[in-house]
Amino acid sequence: MEAADALASAPKRSVGRRLADLFHGRRLLQVSGLLSGPLAWLVVGYIGSLIVLLVASFWSVSALTGEISQTFTFDNFNTIFTEPVYRTIAWRTVRVAALVTVTDAVLAFPIAFYMAKMASRRARAALVVGILMPLWSFYLVKVYAWRTMLSADGVINWALGPLGLHGPGYGTTAVWLVMSYLWLPYMILPIFAGLERIPDSLLSASEDLGASPFTTFRRVILPLAFPAVVAGSIFTFSLTLGDYITPQLVSNSQFIGNVVSTNITNNLPLASAFAVVPIMIMVIYLLVARAFGAFEHL
Amino acid sequence: MRGQGQAARLAWLIAAGLVVALFATGCGSSSSTGDRNTDMAQSVGKGEGELNLIGWAGYVANPWKSQFEKETGCQVNFKVGGTSDQMVQLMRTGQYDGVSASGNASARLVDAGDVSPVNVNLVPNYKTIFDDLKDQPYNTFDGTHYGIPHARGANVLMWNKDEVKPSPTSWDVMLDPKKAQQYKGKISVYDDPIYIADAAVYLKTHQPDLGIDNPYELDSKQFDAAVNLLKEQRANVGEYWSDALKQISAFAGGDDWLGTTWQYQYFALLDKGEPMDTSGETQGFVPKEGATGWSDTWMISSQAAHPNCMYEWMNFIVSPKVNAEVSQYFGEAPSQSLSCKPSTLTAAAKAAGLPENPKFCDQYHAADQSFWKNVYYWQTPLADCGDSRGDECMDYNDWVSAWTDIKG
Numbered sequence: 001m002e003a004a005d006a007l008a009s010a011p012k013r014s015v016g017r018r019l020a021d022l023f024h025g026r027r028l029l030q031v032s033g034l035l036s037g038p039l040a041w042l043v044v045g046y047i048g049s050l051i052v053l054l055v056a057s058f059w060s061v062s063a064l065t066g067e068i069s070q071t072f073t074f075d076n077f078n079t080i081f082t083e084p085v086y087r088t089i090a091w092r093t094v095r096v097a098a099l100v101t102v103t104d105a106v107l108a109f110p111i112a113f114y115m116a117k118m119a120s121r122r123a124r125a126a127l128v129v130g131i132l133m134p135l136w137s138f139y140l141v142k143v144y145a146w147r148t149m150l151s152a153d154g155v156i157n158w159a160l161g162p163l164g165l166h167g168p169g170y171g172t173t174a175v176w177l178v179m180s181y182l183w184l185p186y187m188i189l190p191i192f193a194g195l196e197r198i199p200d201s202l203l204s205a206s207e208d209l210g211a212s213p214f215t216t217f218r219r220v221i222l223p224l225a226f227p228a229v230v231a232g233s234i235f236t237f238s239l240t241l242g243d244y245i246t247p248q249l250v251s252n253s254q255f256i257g258n259v260v261s262t263n264i265t266n267n268l269p270l271a272s273a274f275a276v277v278p279i280m281i282m283v284i285y286l287l288v289a290r291a292f293g294a295f296e297h298l
Numbered sequence: 299m300r301g302q303g304q305a306a307r308l309a310w311l312i313a314a315g316l317v318v319a320l321f322a323t324g325c326g327s328s329s330s331t332g333d334r335n336t337d338m339a340q341s342v343g344k345g346e347g348e349l350n351l352i353g354w355a356g357y358v359a360n361p362w363k364s365q366f367e368k369e370t371g372c373q374v375n376f377k378v379g380g381t382s383d384q385m386v387q388l389m390r391t392g393q394y395d396g397v398s399a400s401g402n403a404s405a406r407l408v409d410a411g412d413v414s415p416v417n418v419n420l421v422p423n424y425k426t427i428f429d430d431l432k433d434q435p436y437n438t439f440d441g442t443h444y445g446i447p448h449a450r451g452a453n454v455l456m457w458n459k460d461e462v463k464p465s466p467t468s469w470d471v472m473l474d475p476k477k478a479q480q481y482k483g484k485i486s487v488y489d490d491p492i493y494i495a496d497a498a499v500y501l502k503t504h505q506p507d508l509g510i511d512n513p514y515e516l517d518s519k520q521f522d523a524a525v526n527l528l529k530e531q532r533a534n535v536g537e538y539w540s541d542a543l544k545q546i547s548a549f550a551g552g553d554d555w556l557g558t559t560w561q562y563q564y565f566a567l568l569d570k571g572e573p574m575d576t577s578g579e580t581q582g583f584v585p586k587e588g589a590t591g592w593s594d595t596w597m598i599s600s601q602a603a604h605p606n607c608m609y610e611w612m613n614f615i616v617s618p619k620v621n622a623e624v625s626q627y628f629g630e631a632p633s634q635s636l637s638c639k640p641s642t643l644t645a646a647a648k649a650a651g652l653p654e655n656p657k658f659c660d661q662y663h664a665a666d667q668s669f670w671k672n673v674y675y676w677q678t679p680l681a682d683c684g685d686s687r688g689d690e691c692m693d694y695n696d697w698v699s700a701w702t703d704i705k706g
Contacts, residue, residue, distance in 0.1 A: 061695065067410050085703045151551035169483070170537065170553065252538055254705050265383035266698060 050279075057272035068268060076273035086259070090277055093255045096176055097240035101187075101233045103180040108187040108232065113221075115188075116195035117203075128192075131185045139182070140245070146178045147249050174250040179240050186235035194228020195221070230294035237285060241278045334408060334439070335600040338415040342609040345372045349607040352377045352388050353398035354594065356562075356628045357448070361649055362620045370614070372607035381490065381540065382676070389413070392601040395608040398448050400592045401436035402492055402676040406694075408444050413597040415442045420609055423616045426636050430667045435684075436677055437595040445595035446612045449621070451630035451662070452584050452591035452673045453488070453496070456564050457556035458549065459573040467577070469585045471556060473500045473527060478534040486545055486557025487531070489538035491694070491701035492676055495590050496558060497524040497531075499674055503587040513590065514677040515684055521692045521700070528704045538705065542566075549574065561629030583663070588672030622646035626655070631662040638664050 023030050060073050080086045115127050134142065147170075149155050156167035168174050198221065206216040244257025256278050263271035289295070349372045351358055358376040367373055377394070379385035382403040389397050389412050399407055407413045418424045424446060431437075431447040438444065457466060462481070470477050472485055473496075487493060498513035501523055508520050516524065536554045539545040542563050548554040549567055559576075567574045577583050596615060598608045614620055618636035623646040625632040636642065640656035647654045655661075663669035683691040692700075 079699070083699070083703070085706060088706060089702075147547070148551070151548070151553050153552040249544065252532075252535060252705065254702065259702055262702065263698065265381070265387045267695060270699075 053272045053275055056269055057276055059269040059272075061267050061269055076270045079270065080273055080277070086274065089254050089259055090256060090281075092172070092253060093241060093257075093278070094281060096172065096179065096255070097237045099176050100179045100183060100240045101236045103176070104184050104187040104236045105191075105229050105233060107180070107184060108191050109225075109229070112188050112191035112195055115192050116198075117200070131188050135185055142182060143178060143246050143249050146174070146181070150174050150177075150250060171251050172253045175247050175253065175255075178246050178250055179243065182243075182246070183236040183239050186239065187229075187232035190228045190232040190235075191225060194225045194231070198224050227293040230289045230292045234286065234289055234294065238278075238282055241281065333411045335411045335414045336442070337600070338417045338442075339420060339598075339605060339609065340417065342420050343606045345370050345607045345610055346604040347371055347607070348373050348375070349396075349604050349611055350375045350377070350394045351396050351398075351611070352379045352385050352394050354379065354400075354628075357398050357594075357624060359624075359627065362615075362623050365620070366611065366614050370607065370610045372604065372610060374611075382492075386412075389599060392599065394599055395602040395604045396596055396598050396611065398594045399445065399597050400594050400676045402678045402694075404436045404445065404595055404597065405439075405678040405680065407597060408439050411600055413444055414600045414602070416445055416598060416612065418443050418446070421446055421613045421616070423613050423618075423634065426618075427616060427633050428635050428665065430670060431593065431633050434593065434675075436593065436675060445597040446616055447633040448594040448596055448615060449625045449628070449630045449633050450591060450593040450670070450673075450675065451561065451628075452589045453558050453560065454564065454576045454583065454589065455556070455585050456549075456559045456567075456574055456576050459575045461555040465575060465578075466556070467581060467586055469496070469500045469587055470504075472534075472558070473497060473531060474504075475530045475534070478531060481555055482534045483536045484553070484555040485531070485535050486548060486554040486559070487535050487538050488558050489540040489705075491697040492590070493558070494521070494524050494528065494697055494700065494704075495674065495676075497527045499590060500587050501527065512677075512684070513674050514679050515691050516679070517683065517687055517690045518692060521696070525700045525704060529706075532704060532706065546570075565629060583661075584672060588674065591673040591675050593675040618642050619646050619649070622658075623650045625662075625664075626650060626652050626658055629662075631664040632659065635665065 023033065056068075057076055058072050058074070059068055059070050060075055061068055111127070111131075115124050119127060150167055150170060151157075152169070154167070160166055168177065202220055202224075203216060206220050207213075211219065242257055244255055244261050247253055247255045247258055256274060260271045260275050263274070351374060353376065355378045358374060363374055363376070377388065379388060379397070382400050385397055385399060386403050386406050388394060389407055390410070397403075397407070397413075399413075404413075427447055431450070433443075434447075437447060455466065455469060455472070457471075459465075461484070462471070471481065472478055472487070478485060488496075494516075495513040498510050498516055498520065501508055501520070502510040502513065505523065508523055510516065510520050536557075537545075537548050539548065539557075542560065545554070545557070545559060546563050546566050549557075549563075550570060550572055564574055564576055577585055596612045598605060598612070602608055615624065616634045618634055618639070619642055621632045621634035622637035622642050625637065626643070626647055627650050632638065637646070638659035643656050643658050644654045647658075659665060679692060679694050679697050681689045681691055681693040683689070
């Protein structure tokens, strides 16, 4: 009787219902249905474009017409590794990225610690909003604001003037300042999440066992929070490594991104070859970060 | 664990397949290297109703844009190109009917077959264009016309009157290391490889033994001298600019006091009440060594989907009143000789909402051929020097990598 009922009602079932039946119990179908979209994007859009980049870095360009000739050559990598200017630029980029990362870590840690362990619920919510707020405003607006502040007639010189000092002006120092400002939230949030995970009881236990606050910080908090700092550093480091608009607006210094952007219209192969450099740097960085257990906190 | 290994193997397989596919398509569609297009239109038919253009900011604007649309029924879609390199790149997409190419883009477009020859007999207003703009190396190739001259201008030296005294008469305030040093950190330089030619123009006067003639045709000795001069200049540079707004903000904020610029920024700063000045009329508006400049050409794409509308446009933009409008709006010398009649200039200024200036053509030396002898229009540097030296010259790739090197 029941079977007959089911048969009779079968044609009336909705499409969704029938799809659900189709997927029921079929594990392979479930997984491929869930993942085929994102996977196609990842392989074609994401990895695919990286492969195109890599392939293009072995091509060359005709000087006469600027057209790309698709014959295999190592010339671009040869140029990048033999011309000293490219090494200077790569080294400058890595140096500033490291400096920004350290600065942000130093600035972010106390803020994150206050948010995670000391602030009331209200204060914590206000701080989270305050930290996220700059991320809602447009990137260019923030950089142009810094450009205005750092200018010769800008507010920084105006404020420092009475003390007989003047601001850094435009230059690599300015890039360091602006980048540290821009990427600070990306450092605070992972550290905050990492610190929040440390149970208060551990801190009490440390105190009960006679450790000074400094020892507690050094022996308990820092080891537990360090992977979170490394996680945050991946953001600050890679974002600095790839930025080319900030250097253009507040300095004359060329970074890897600037060289890529000047070459992309007339020498795509060289631009591609140079773009491989930050990828290699990031791969090394990520391997080191993994050794520090950073990915447990992503 | 077995499952994971299988998944990894599958992922590798897909990735490998993709690489093979990419190489295959890459090699299959291999480049159509440098064949000039020779298909010239023999007649202009009815407009196609649409026109897609690339040009410098301000070249396609109202009121003349809407006037063109009304007269021809061709709806204009305009894309601004920021640099010559960008314009070349956009033209290669084949999505556009035409471009206002400067001389450092035109040769590349012609040699790669991106643009078609222009039948000047189908452009009636071509006849009255200034003669010294016709048959030039950046618009005519082996005797074939590839475009219609739009307008021309010179890159100017601008300075802040309050800070730079006495008024400079030479580029040496920027390029002579001793003189430039007093303005260390206050000098504004155009951020483009083509700026190397500005150094070559300077050296042409100040180091005649280098034998520089055309600042875009430099052999390795001349090129190295120019590049070294710019490397020395670097220490004194306040800012390299490629965005006009960025340069305006640097001069307005007191960060830069002098530099190379376009009329557009100069007028914008004067409008803001900033104390700016440029080389005066007595000097012919350029420093004594002369200057680099531009002469722009409307070219038609070899893949133009709307060729009839493009021919209509090329004739329209050099018609006397419209050419007077666009050149007064931008601040450059018109190419159309009939645009310089005072009554035409006045009517055009009125139409474009600009102050009336019947002397505009005199001020911009539109008809003064001797003035333009000192202005070196942007040109694509090629290995072929164009003279007895042969293929000894530095090509544009060399210029681009030298520019990276100069900025360090």
